[in-house]
Amino acid sequence: MSLSQEQKQAYQEQGFLILPDVVDAATLARLRELIADFKQQSKTVSSSDELFDVGPDHTPNHPQLRRIKHPVKQHPEFDALMRSDAIVGIVSDLLGGTVRFDHSKLNFKPAGGSAKIEWHQDWAFYPHTNDDLLAVGVMIEDCTPENGPLMVIPGSHKGPVYDHHLDGVFAGGIQQDRLSNLVDQAVGLTAPAGSISIHHVRTLHASSDNRSTRERPLLLYSYSAVDAFPVFHEDALDEYDSRILRGKPTRAPRCEAVPMRLPLPRREGADSIFDNQSQITTAGELVAS
Numbered sequence: 001m002s003l004s005q006e007q008k009q010a011y012q013e014q015g016f017l018i019l020p021d022v023v024d025a026a027t028l029a030r031l032r033e034l035i036a037d038f039k040q041q042s043k044t045v046s047s048s049d050e051l052f053d054v055g056p057d058h059t060p061n062h063p064q065l066r067r068i069k070h071p072v073k074q075h076p077e078f079d080a081l082m083r084s085d086a087i088v089g090i091v092s093d094l095l096g097g098t099v100r101f102d103h104s105k106l107n108f109k110p111a112g113g114s115a116k117i118e119w120h121q122d123w124a125f126y127p128h129t130n131d132d133l134l135a136v137g138v139m140i141e142d143c144t145p146e147n148g149p150l151m152v153i154p155g156s157h158k159g160p161v162y163d164h165h166l167d168g169v170f171a172g173g174i175q176q177d178r179l180s181n182l183v184d185q186a187v188g189l190t191a192p193a194g195s196i197s198i199h200h201v202r203t204l205h206a207s208s209d210n211r212s213t214r215e216r217p218l219l220l221y222s223y224s225a226v227d228a229f230p231v232f233h234e235d236a237l238d239e240y241d242s243r244i245l246r247g248k249p250t251r252a253p254r255c256e257a258v259p260m261r262l263p264l265p266r267r268e269g270a271d272s273i274f275d276n277q278s279q280i281t282t283a284g285e286l287v288a289s
């Protein structure tokens with residue numbers, strides 16, 4: 001599958017796209033079955049582990065599954081969809097002809113529950129040598145205004161890279177007062193199951209609580225152009241700093257074309273966006289037009 005000139009231009013200008021009917025009904029049905037099995041399995045864990053991210057009050061009777069980590073590693077079906085021509089053809093059109101898979105996650109928003117994701121740019125988590133990176137959101141179920149769809153700020157991928165730190169520590173989100181009234185322009189990425197959304201790595205996005213009676217699963221695949229390289233590997237920070245012979249350590253690399261800020265230092269014990277963002281405060285519901 002490939003995109004029209006208008007679709008490519010819309011992505012370049014707005015920093016997002018919604019495309020209906022990309023994932024067929026049979027694939028969706030198999031993914032739903034798999035997800036049901038994983039959900040059942042997640043009830044047995046008492047806290048987040050290698051496979052599941054669960055909320056702080058998670059119990060078998062009150063499951064709080066927030067994420068299946070690295071779904072492409074957990075089942076060949078997730079891997080096959082990530083490699084499918086249907087998705088990779090589109091991604092290739094937007095990344096200039098080359099594609100490298102970066103990572104995957106499957107986020108849940110429990111019905112009537114709180115799993116709000118604060119405003120952020122994925123770029124703040126993993127700056128690269130160029131910004132030809134994007135995330136594809138596969139809508140396993142319908143995404144509606146009520147069930148906490150992804151929301152984006154159109155055109156924000158061309159704007160500043162916002163500070164995602166609080167008190168000098170990476171917080172994985174942006175205090176809303178730093179965005180002033182930009183959030184009034186939020187657009188909800190709502191579409192039927194089987195659609196995909198695409199957002200540029202620098203696009204500001206968030207999602208609200210799920211006010212519906214049904215869970216909202218969203219499968220996310222991130223891809224980059226082959227010539228985009230991560231600027232830093234977090235585990236190497238101490239060793240990296242230890243090799244400075246003159247001058248002081250910095251968390252702000254010099255870069256000619258793309259602004260960036262390293263997501264370091266990390267908050268101790270923060271294993272996911274949910275843990276990271278627990279420090280961020282917003283003035284209430286996040287809303288999209």
Ligand SMILES: O=C(O)CCC(=O)C(=O)O
Pocket residue numbers: 105107108117122148149150205206207218273
């Ligand atoms: O699941 C969502 O609603 C948003 C997820 C997201 O933005 C992220 O995981 O980076």
